[in-house]
Amino acid sequence: MPAPTRKISPLGTIVGGTVGGVVGVFLGAFVAEGISKGCQGEDCGLLNAILGVGIGEALGVGIGAHVGSGSHELDRLLLTSLTSVGILVGGTVVGAGLSHAGVGAIMIPLTPALQLAAALAIESR
16 A cells, blocks of 8 residues: 655745744754853853854754644654754864865855755655
């Protein structure tokens, strides 16, 4: 018996991933600020903020894309979220590697676009 075809919303996946990423950035910054309480110094808490924003964005894109797609398969949620985090790490490494050529900043808009593309591909399978 053939498996029933899944219907997901590609637009919902993209909108959900975008909204999830934005919410994740703010939640990550909020958590990082709470962790950095009592910290002294000019750059104190900067690393926490960068990590909080990055992790929040990556997980937010994955979770938001999954919810927006209308999928009910929890394994896709895990795969989408882990892939989004992996793309963030890879984009950071590539951006750092390209920084000597002065073009590393291209990874800032490219990484979320790749995260959304991957989420769409995963959720539509």
